[in-house]
Amino acid sequence: MLTQTPIAELPFLGDEVVASYDTARVVILPIPYEATTTYRKGCEHGPAALLEASHQVEYFDEEFDREFWPVGIYTHEAIADTRRGPVSAEEMLKQTQETVAKLIADGKFVIGLGGEHSITTGLVEAYRQANDEPFTVVQIDAHGDLRHEYEGSIHNHACIMRRVVDMGLPTLQIGIRSICKEEADLIKEKNLKVFRAREIAMNPGWIDEAVASIATQKVFFTIDLDGIDPTLMPGVGTPEPGGLHWYAMMTFIRKVFEAHDVIGADVMELAPISDSVVSEFTAAKLVYKLIGYQAVVKGWL
Structure with missing residues (x-):
């Protein structure tokens, strides 16, 4: 559902629990940028829709039997x-x-x-410059996003992970089920770590194997929502059948937080559907779970 409410009036979770910038441990950064979408458009409306939907998310988390908002959450302009x-x-x-x-x-x-997912290049570059040691970019996605360029741009949303590889950072790709030959060749050439959706569906041990494959202590999460199966997440620009399901995905994410130092994250490519809120609500709950996992492992509560 498209919202006309300005983002400045949509703090994550709502006004009742908003924190000041100085006291907040977590900052939500909306980046409603869309320029290279190649199929279903509308992801520039994703941040506002997610923030509005977050006002319906329960503060109490049944997995950890506690509320997470007291860590301090500030929504940036x-x-x-x-x-x-x-x-x-x-x-x-x-x-x-x-x-x-x-x-x-x-x-x-x-x-x-x-x-759109091309935004992630800017986030990862900021973390790369701020960290003396390498970190792994863990990508949940339907697509490889490893093309050198697409439709004349190296900053197309289909090229984000190629930019990360070019930075010299290790990667781990989860849920991939759509790649072109150029990407398949690069995966073999660079020996990139990929857990394809088809393989995940047939391997009950994939979560532990994937977490163990991360060689760095630090991790940055980039989550393209089309990594989730479109029966659960229809509001994306390029849906692909056969994606991740909620509890398997959240178990994987939680185990990465517990085993590694997650330094930052992004949630990309939400493209709201008129007269439906399932995608933006699911995305908002995902963001709250990311905050919760970080709060627990860091001992913020």
Whole structure:
């Protein structure tokens, strides 16, 4: 459902639990940027829809028998907002990198909300510059996103993980079920770690194997919502059948948080469907779970 409410009036979870920037441990960063969508458009409306849906999320988490909002959650003003007019890829990446760099310097745990997946380049670059040691980018996605360029742009949403590989960072791809030959060749050439959706469906031990394959202590999560099966997450730009299911995905994510130091995350490619709220609500609950897992492992509560 498309919302006309300005993002500034949509703090994550609602006004009742909003924290000031200075006291917040977590910053939600809306980036409603869309420029290279190649199928179903509308992801620039994803952040606002997610934030509005978050007002319906229960504060109490039944998995951990507690509420997570007391960690302090601050919703940043939107950046690179193409709903207000065109924004170049270069300007979007500049705004994203500079904003995230400041948030990192201030000690915030950042969760970016997209918007199209190309945004992730700016977030990852900010973390790369802020960290002396390498970290693994763990991608949940239907698509490899490993093309060098697509439709004339190296900053197309289909190229984000190629940009990460070019940065020299290790990657782990989860739920992949759509790649082109160029991407298949690169996976073999670089020996990239990929847990394909088809293989996941036939391997009950995939979660432990995937977590054990992460060689770095630090991890950045990038979650393209089309990694989830479209029967559960229809509101995306490029749906693919056969994706991840909720409890398997959340078990994997929780185990990564418990075994590694998750330094930041993003949730991308929500494209709301008129007269339906299931996708944005599911995405909002996913964001709250990310906050909860970080709060538990860091001992914030």
